[in-house]
Amino acid sequence: MTRATLTSRSRPARPSALPDEIEEYRDARWRREATRQVETAADAERFIEQAGFVACLTDSRRPGPSLYVAVCGRRDAVLPRNVQKDPETSLTWTLKDEIMRRGRVYYAKLARGKAMFLAPRMVPYFHAIWGLRRAEEPRRLSKQAQAILHVLRREWEMSTSDLRSDAGIISRPAFTRALDELQAAMLVVPAEVCYAPKFTYIWTLGVGRFPDALRRRVTRDAALKEIARCFLTSAGLTVRGELARVAGLSRSDAGRGNRALVREGYAVMLSPGVYRLAAPQAFTPAAAPACAVDAGPTA
Structure with missing residues (x-):
């Protein structure tokens, strides 16, 4: 039985503003499922590499991929008031410490003071904006x-x-x-x-x-486009202001990145501020990432 089955701490279900197929796509990509939840530092590093950038201790009330939510393995996870006695919060904190020590992904308080993990491939783009x-x-x-x-x-x-x-x-x-x-x-x-x-x-x-x-030198425009690409790839669809909140960008910069993806043909704009992956096959079950198993050591 998984931790997600054992715990009862979650928000009551409420209607989502996103289409069901997008929520299910995010469930798979952001490990919001009991069968994909993060349990080890190696799991967490694979999750971060796949998502590109991940918050540490945000919950379902904040947009974007989160290590805490991935540890919980459910879409509606909410941090408890007494985090000191909460096993899922404790595991997230322990994994954060181990990931930091291993040094395979970037971890720091980045834009707006948010504790965030970056996959190594995303470091040049974030550095081009804030470095x-x-x-x-x-x-x-x-x-x-x-x-x-x-x-x-x-x-x-x-x-x-x-x-x-x-x-x-x-x-x-x-x-x-x-x-x-x-x-x-940085x-x-x-x-x-x-x-x-x-x-x-x-x-x-x-x-x-x-x-x-x-x-590595990267232009600001290239960095904005790749940050937008990274988030849209993991989110499937981004709504008004979402990329700015998740990545710490200004709304104008987030818009520049998303519009660059539209010009490239990678995204389509559904309405002002709302962008979706252009590839229709992206939301099929076969496109959901598998949760790899690491048989090797975690240190």
């Missing part, structure tokens, strides 16, 4: 963020408390804001989390884990 060139750093980064970056470029990786001390930042909130700023600019990532002797993150440079992806 900073070194020459831009003095002008666009806060003094605290520059101080942290200077330390990490010298030491390469460091725990939270040591990094704050070496950067000379007394205020904890200022330090946290600076770290969020560096993550959003300069710094958490590499590992330690729980003993005390809880702390280990921080490192993003370019140390994904050197080729972060050094």
